[in-house]
Amino acid sequence: MVLLLIFGIFSVVVILALFIYIKLIRPAKQLYDAFRAQGFPGEPFVPLIGQMKDYQQAEKSSDVLSYFNELCKKHGHCFLFSYGPFTRFFCSEPEIIAEVLGRTKAKNFRKPTNFIGILKPIIGHQNVLLLEGSEHDRARKMLNPAFHFVKLQSMIPIMTRETENAIDALLEESHTKTIDLKLEFKSMTLSIIAASAFGQSFEEIPDAKKIVSNAFNEVLDAINYRTVRMINLIPLVNKLPFWRKQIVDEGAKRVNDFVDRVIANRRQGKSESLSSNIDLLDLLLSASDDDGQGLSNNEIKDEALTFILAGHETTASLMVWTIYVLMTNEHVLEACRKEVDCVLSDGRKLTAANINELNVIGAVLNETLRLYPPAPYITRECANEHIIGQGSQNEVRMPKGCTVVINAAVLHRRPDLWPRPDEFDYNRWIRDPVTGLKPKLSHPYAYLPFAAGPKNCIGQNFALLEAKVILALLVQRCNFELVPGQKVIPEIAITMRPKYGLFARVSSRR
Secondary structure (H helix, E strand, O other), rough: HHHHHHHOOOHHHHHHHHHHHHHHHHHHHHHHHHHHHHOOEEEEOOOOOOOOHHHHHHHHOOHHHHHHHHHHHHOEEEEEEOOOOOOEEEOOOOHHHHHHHHOOHHHHEOHHHHHHHHHHHHHHHOOOOOOOOHHHHHHHHHHHHHHHHHHHHHHHHHHHHHHHHHHHHHHHOOOOOOEHHHHHHHHHHHHHHHHHOOOOHHHHHOOHHHHHHHHHHHHHHHHHHHHHHOOOOOOOHHHHOOHHHHHOOOOOOHHHHHHHHHHHHHHOOOOOOOOOOHHHHHHHHHHEEOOOOOHHHHHHHHHHHHHHHHHHHHHHHHOOOOOOHHHHHHHHHHHHHHHHHHHHHOOOOOOOHHHHOOOHHHHHHHHHHOOOOOOOEEEEEEEEOOOOOOOOOOOOOOOOEEEEEEEEHOOOOOOOOOOOOOOOOHHOOOOOOOOOOEEEOOOOOOOOOEEEEHHOOOOOOHHHHEEEEEEEEHHHEEEEEEEEOOOOEEOOOEEEOOOOOEHHHHHHOO
């Protein structure tokens, strides 16, 4: 009997070991060997754990960006790195990036499966961010009209009103305490984007802002916690009711219930757009594809949630770093103020006509996006084996199933692509006064704050317009003083943000 028990245990252990080897170790090693055979360097292959120990140590010391910068210096702009049991091909080489993200080869590269699993609980999967193939193309075509720059200009009054209200509250609050700008800007951008998307419903449903803000923030923090510890990346494990899974499920339910109510209100004529044109919800409700088929309620909900998640988080990150730059570069702040005071003199309001005169503001935002890209890592999974530069000396074979991590944070600071790469110089982006054109990039894929190609960020025009409005009004109305002695370092979560917040004293200019 004892022998049977021992044999049974031994059999289970062997079967489990084989399963782990077949499903995790062998595929990762095959990908690792395929790249090493082509001469690519990398960190040593360590089954199951890879470089997790080093990564977690860098995270604890708040130095993840520096950690990967050092790996680039050690190995070059393409190298292998193992995130636990998963082999990753890190890349900051524009020629390879162009093939991965570019339009002609896009079908060979898709969003990684585990990326979908990470975000699906909060935004569903029927949205332009996570869809692939013909479904993605259909959704993109139906949504594109909503993000045309001319149509977005009708939302400037909403953006202005929400920003003005947020600044009023900010100045009132700052009388008694210092302000964490990371939290303030998340609240501000969420109000703007939700009002732009949902119209009157966001103002009239009781506690709407609290419901959306609290749920999103709680869920995003829980998702980040689970992702860093690879809980979200391992099938079956991510289904277990531990490690903040309840926070994700309950928060996602609150947000989903809220959006269901918003959609029902609009369908029943109980709410309308706050802009002079249709808002995102109007467009989603009226959109149809080439066959005349509209979006289902679930598709509308998932697209709206994606817009709010991606929009408020990335723009908040951009704004907090921009104000940090202004607080640490007096000449940049003065250049912004001089321009804004001129364009908005005599009590003029921001309009579709004069917002295009804010060239310095736009250049400062672009330079902030270069040094502090909200999404520093762009990941793509190779759906079909693909050869880059076939027949050339630089030929690269991308095996099916490999994951490419595009390191925009390193790409944006390469000295061979950017003169004085670590210096904040907004003049890089100032348009030529004669031609009106921006300075030409050293490579079309040297600057990727919103990715590139057919799967680039569909909301980038909205984000840049919103950021222009926010920054113009902030520099017009507020003084910012950085609280001394704090540690301001980037943290990579859903976006790149200050790990410990960004504390400042805020006062009125008027």
